[in-house]
Amino acid sequence: MFPALFGNGLHCPYCYRSFRAREIRFRCSGRVGTKKRCETKLDRVLADQMGDHDPQYPVFDGDGRKSTAVHDACYAETHYRVCPRCHSQLPVQFGQIDSKLIALVGAKDSGKTVYMTVLLHELMNDVGARIQASVLGADASTSTRFENVYQRVLYEKHELYSATRTAVAEKGGRRPLVFNLTIRGRNKVRSTLLSFYDTAGEDMNSERSIDQNVRYMTSADGIVLLLDPLQMRGARPHVDADALLPKLVPAEDSPSSVLANIVKQLQGSTGVKAGKRIDKPIAVAFTKMDALQSALPSGSPWHRTPSESAAFNEPDSVEVHRHMQALLHEWAGRNLDETLANSFTRYRLFGLSALGESPRLEGEDTQRVSERGVQPHRVEDPFLWLMSEFGAIRRTTKPAGE
Ligand SMILES: Nc1nc2c(ncn2[C@@H]2O[C@H](COP(=O)(O)OP(=O)(O)OP(=O)(O)O)[C@@H](O)[C@H]2O)c(=O)[nH]1
Ligand SMILES: [Mg+2]
Ligand SMILES: [Zn+2]
Ligand SMILES: [Zn+2]
Incomplete structure (x- = not known):
């Protein structure tokens, strides 16, 4: 167990x-x-x-x-x-309860910090209520940092973050945020420790990557890889006219180079034999989908709001996966999808919007959340899929949209 x-x-x-x-x-x-x-x-x-x-x-x-x-x-x-290695104080139930490390990775500016904050906020509020789960910081530093640094900026000041500093710039590395997720099942309560490490996009670039980052990915039980569709040449012409369109990043930071680096790092350090695939579930999610939603057909499964059920809806997720796969082929070619299929035994595609609307630019470089506030769409899907892969939440096969 x-x-x-x-x-x-x-x-x-x-x-x-x-x-x-x-x-x-x-x-x-x-x-x-x-x-x-x-x-x-x-x-x-x-x-x-x-x-x-x-x-x-x-x-x-x-x-x-x-x-x-x-x-x-x-x-x-x-x-x-x-911990005998780093002397961090271990959470109270460490060793007795299930512990899952989820690595959140993606190129620079792909939306990792915003996504992590919104996902946790949702788990502490609406999504948490839906799956009958509660999320608490496992240590005092996590609770205060999440509250004062992450949550306050986005939800109270309504501002976007500046780029996350690389782990090299923060001497001694950065402390991950560790949470205790408790899910009330039918006849038992299940606790899982979740550890999130807010990587800086630069850490994903192989030359600059450092030990902690590689360890983070190789010891992870599951990976969430964020891809920024606004960096895909095929998607850019479809972006809403009033959305903020970032400049194209250099080729080494492109979604496909980042994926190639991740695969290389995982294969190198987990000792995967040639010809074998990596047996870690990887959820690959397009972020910032709000900027492209008007380009999607009105019948797209992405527009649906997933059901209110506590379980993970498999048919809905498979439909979204197929739609995202078609979009990926159209926006970035088949290469990325092929790499995923050839490198991982389990992968699934997702589309999400953490903010729900494009941020606005204020002055030279301050970005603000829209006046309507943060309105996430489908941020929980990749997380719930991973949790269902771990057996921590139920899966339903009820047809999508019911
Ligand atoms: N339209 C839209 N833009 C978003 C969304 N989430 C993030 N962004 C944009 O993406 C930018 C980068 O988001 P971050 O979360 O800071 O990205 P990051 O991956 O943490 O970046 P680094 O820490 O520099 O690697 C933000 O400043 C926003 O402009 C979203 O849900 N919708
Ligand atoms: Mg960041
Ligand atoms: Zn340690
Ligand atoms: Zn003593």
Whole structure:
């Protein structure tokens, strides 16, 4: 039931390195024990790996399979368990509950940061209510950062983000956002840890990619690859006249080069044999579909609002997949689709709009969300497909549109 406990062991949701349960270490609680109380100081490992320079209580070895340990130096008990590789504090139920790392990747400007924010916001609100799920930050830093940095900019200030800084620019790497998703099933409650790492588009470019980024993709249980249709030559003539049309990016950042890099990195580091495909589900989604929706036929399945059911609607998704496949051939040629089919055992195409409407340009370079606010369409589809691939949510075969 708990795949994260077997095989190669566990994966840290913060640094994505693997280890076994017994290797988990503990951090002193700093409480008063029967000996001299411990003091805080710089944790070199945490500083080097995660860029966190705050003084911390010492890390010590214990039986990592247990939930508590007593620190020999002070005799105080602690329930803070940390990753043996990066010293990040592990979520409370880590190791006991299912843990899924979902890698969100895509070229620069493809819409990753906006998508991640809107998806999580939806999971915390409407979509969460629909699938009877709740989402909570698994650590204090995730909760405050999501609230103050991500959510506030888009939903309160109604502004778009500036480009995400590359992990190289942020010394020591960036901390992923880790959430605990709890789904109420018919007779049991199922928890899944979700880890999202907001990559910068540049990190996808092979020469500049760094360790953490490659680890992030190779240890992921599922991948969401975002493709920007506004970067596809065949789509650009169909873009709404009043939508913001970005400049064409250089060839090395094009959707097909990014996909080629991802395949290369995954094949290189997971040891996939020549001629074999990568056995990780990959959801490939066109973002910014609002800018192209008037070019779609009125009967397009993309326009439909997926049913209110808690389950993942397979027939609806397959119809959208076929439509997106036809669009992909028309907009970017067959090559991308061929690469996906030849490289992955399971892939599915999606179309989504995180904002629902094109942002407006204010002044030289500030972009604002439309006055009507954020109105996402089909942002949950790729996520629900992955969750259904993991067996975490049900799939229904009820005909689409019913
Ligand atoms: N029309 C439309 N534009 C969008 C949507 N989502 C994002 N955009 C546009 O895409 C731009 C980039 O979005 P981001 O989420 O910052 O892209 P990113 O992939 O995180 O970019 P980097 O962090 O630089 O790699 C935004 O400034 C918007 O102009 C959408 O749903 N609809
Ligand atoms: Mg970004
Ligand atoms: Zn770690
Ligand atoms: Zn101590």
